[in-house]
Amino acid sequence: MGGGKPGAHGVRLMTPRARGPAALHRVLAALLGLVVAGASWAQADEARAKKIVSGVCFLCHGAEGESSSEMFPRLAGQHWEYTAKQLANFQSGKRKGTAMGDMAAKLTPDEMVALGKYFEKMAVPAEPAKDSDLAAVGKYVYHNGNKYSGVPACAGCHGPQALGTASLPRLAGQYAVYTEAQLKQFSTRERNNDNAVMHTIVGKMTALEIAAVAQYLGAK
Numbered sequence: 394m395g396g397g398k399p400g401a402h403g404v405r406l407m408t409p410r411a412r413g414p415a416a417l418h419r420v421l422a423a424l425l426g427l428v429v430a431g432a433s434w435a436q437a438d439e440a441r442a443k444k445i446v447s448g449v450c451f452l453c454h455g456a457e458g459e460s461s462s463e464m465f466p467r468l469a470g471q472h473w474e475y476t477a478k479q480l481a482n483f484q485s486g487k488r489k490g491t492a493m494g495d496m497a498a499k500l501t502p503d504e505m506v507a508l509g510k511y512f513e514k515m516a517v518p519a520e521p522a523k524d525s526d527l528a529a530v531g532k533y534v535y536h537n538g539n540k541y542s543g544v545p546a547c548a549g550c551h552g553p554q555a556l557g558t559a560s561l562p563r564l565a566g567q568y569a570v571y572t573e574a575q576l577k578q579f580s581t582r583e584r585n586n587d588n589a590v591m592h593t594i595v596g597k598m599t600a601l602e603i604a605a606v607a608q609y610l611g612a613k
């Protein structure tokens with residue numbers, strides 16, 4: 394009987410056997426495709442971020458977020474969530490900046506995340522404090538606060554190493570000029586994105602304490 398229709402039999406027998414491995418291959422290929430797509434997506438994001446940075450951001454923040462001068466904040470080592478949030482806030486006007494409104498105007502949310510991840514990977518340059526006595530006062534305030542005036546320890550939120558978390562900015566290695574300016578702007582509410590916490594804290598600080606913590610953090 395097999396001799397009558399070998400072809401048909403052959404096909405019927407072959408199909409179920411072939412379907413198993415073939416289906417498995419398809420699933421594996423699809424999974425592999427997802428992994429590869431994920432990897433090339435990340436690569437594409439990184440390439441996109443690099444292109445934006447070398448197109449414009451580097452002028453002020455440096456190609457690796459080290460910053461071209463103390464006029465501009467360092468972005469290297471900053472948590473990507475914080476960087477992306479600040480960019481979104483500059484774009485919406487929630488955070489007013491001297492230059493950043495225009496810079497962030499055309500960025501997409503994906504690009505903001507990609508830029509944040511690009512800068513987070515970069516090494517933070519370490520420089521000694523210009524005024525070590527001032528930095529010593531800042532070290533005290535940073536770790537202990539000032540119990541006589543109600544200033545809390547910065548370390549309580551920003552961490553003992555000032556490395557921050559996803560929702561709290563890293564402060565270590567930032568230029569003292571920028572940190573001091575931001576603290577003053579929190580106090581006057583010129584910096585008004587999510588400033589409730591910092592506004593209250595800085596309101597209790599003296600000019601000396603502000604300059605001192607900034608000096609300490611710059612060399613951290």
Ligand code: HEC
Nearest residue numbers: 449450452453465466476479480489490491492493496508
């Ligand atoms: C012309 C100089 C200039 C250029 C170019 C520039 N920035 Fe800025 N950026 C600044 C200044 C100045 C600040 C400080 C806030 C302010 O006063 O605007 C800042 C602040 C920031 C901050 C907030 C940092 C913090 O610690 O809160 C981020 C993030 C940022 N810039 C990202 C970028 C990105 C990404 C680009 C490129 C698309 C860029 N900047 C281009 C000058 C510049």
Ligand code: HEC
Nearest residue numbers: 545546547549550561562572575576586587590591594606
């Ligand atoms: C109760 C928690 C808390 C404490 C304590 C605290 N901070 Fe902050 N700080 C924050 C939060 C939250 C932000 C982020 C604001 C935002 O998202 O825009 C911030 C932001 C900052 C920034 C802006 C960073 C940047 O890159 O622009 C500086 C500078 C800063 N804090 C310094 C200090 C110093 C100095 C002290 C101690 C005197 C201190 N903070 C104590 C919660 C805290």
